[in-house]
Amino acid sequence: VxxxxxxxxxxxxxxxxxxxxxxxxxxxxxxxxxxxxxxxxxxxxxxxxxTVANKSSHKVFIIQSTDKKIDLEDIAKAKNLSMDELLKEMERIVYQGTKLNIDYYIDENFDEDIVEEFMDFMKESESDSM
Incomplete structure (x- = not known):
């Protein structure tokens, strides 16, 4: 404590x-x-x-990589993380107050209608939990 x-x-x-x-x-x-x-x-x-030095280096790397619009799979590979681990790390970063813009990844990998439907769902949701 x-x-x-x-x-x-x-x-x-x-x-x-x-x-x-x-x-x-x-x-x-x-x-x-x-x-x-x-x-x-x-x-x-x-x-x-x-923070633990390793996680801190992940945080900086993830922020810089998303700013450079690097594919999320490549970011995960570079830090020897699974996609699930990368997403959890990104979630921690966002909850700590840093914005991550992954529009480039979403636009490249998801159908526009699905993204729109998901965004509508999240806007109507009472919490950020799915």
Whole structure:
């Protein structure tokens, strides 16, 4: 369990970027610090790294590759990932707040009517879960 009590430490929490840390960090850090003091919680001084180096390199590679409109199968092969693993990694990237534009892949690999039907379904859906 992490108890970040500075903006810098909050920025190291998985899923929190520098922007979020700067925007919301001070208020959260003060709240957490007060909670830690009031409950006599002993903090670990070694903060957990934001991401494992391997996953971080996957993230950067995936973002750069989709920006260059590289085929998803080629991205997966380059990182020795299955398509399922690649898609899960891409989902994590998106949930962390980074936009991935894969229109080029969708246009190339899926029938326009199917894409349109899927988009209509997602617009009407109450959640992002299928």
């Amino acid at each position: 992490q108890y970040p009590i500075t903006v810098e430490e909050i920025g190291k929490v998985y899923g929190v970027g520098e922007g979020k840390a700067k925007k919301y960090g001070t208020e959260f850090a003060e709240f957490i610090k007060k909670y830690v003091e009031e409950n006599d919680i002993e903090r670990t001084q070694d903060m957990v790294l934001k």
